Amino acid sequence: MTKDHPREVVQAAVAAHGEDTVIDWAVAFLTGEISGEAAYGAELPKLVAITGSANPGGWKAPVDPVNYYWIRVWAARVFLYLWRDDVVDALLAVEDDPAWRVREHVARITAQRELGQLVDGLLPMLEHELPRVRAAAVRAIGVAGESEHVEAVEELAGDPDHTVRAAVERALARLSERLGPRSPRC
Structure with a gap:
């Protein structure tokens, strides 16, 4: 079947x-x-x-x-x-559902629908133990995040999982494309 x-x-x-x-x-x-x-x-x-x-x-x-x-x-x-x-x-x-699979779907939907109003709720997922959850959050932030979210994504550039690191690279490129280059820090 x-x-x-x-x-x-x-x-x-x-x-x-x-x-x-x-x-x-x-x-x-x-x-x-x-x-x-x-x-x-x-x-x-x-x-x-x-x-x-x-x-x-x-x-x-x-x-x-x-x-x-x-x-x-x-x-x-x-x-x-x-x-x-x-x-x-x-x-x-x-967005803070106890089941990580629900939160992962919220991130996927956030990315697909470009729902900026959900991005702040995804930030805790950047510290999740599962790489697929971190990667989903990073992708969503790359699509729908704002300049105040860039640093949180950058912090995962050295993530031990290659899929998360790849998602970070793409997310940062996408954020830069959408928001313009970041001004240098003082």
Whole structure:
């Protein structure tokens, strides 16, 4: 069985339920308005619509609550393919989510949508233990950051992980392109 790409899943959900409805569901899952228990209970048809699977995690029933954060990850992923301006409020509400995968998606969305208002909330991710999280934050800051964020990115130029260092190089180039060269420090 071939699993559909997330973009195709979201497109199918929109075709079946409408764009605003799918966005509303994703916001409700992301922000916890629809709980994990409800997502695998009464609200399961909504979860199926945005994930393309009746059991997206492949877990045995009942689903262990430790895995409920995946619902927020899948909901955030929707915003890589669908957008409405009020989604920013939901992203702001979860920028410090306890699950690093949710925060990583917030960074990805920030970069894709150039959401400068989310950049400050990404700064703690620059110190995350996982290189992929640091790199996602650096990329987002490169796209949507301002001059006050440059120093935080520069501090990762010597990161032990090559993907983070490469992201720093690209982010600094992009920031310089967008903001102009930095004035020398006194």
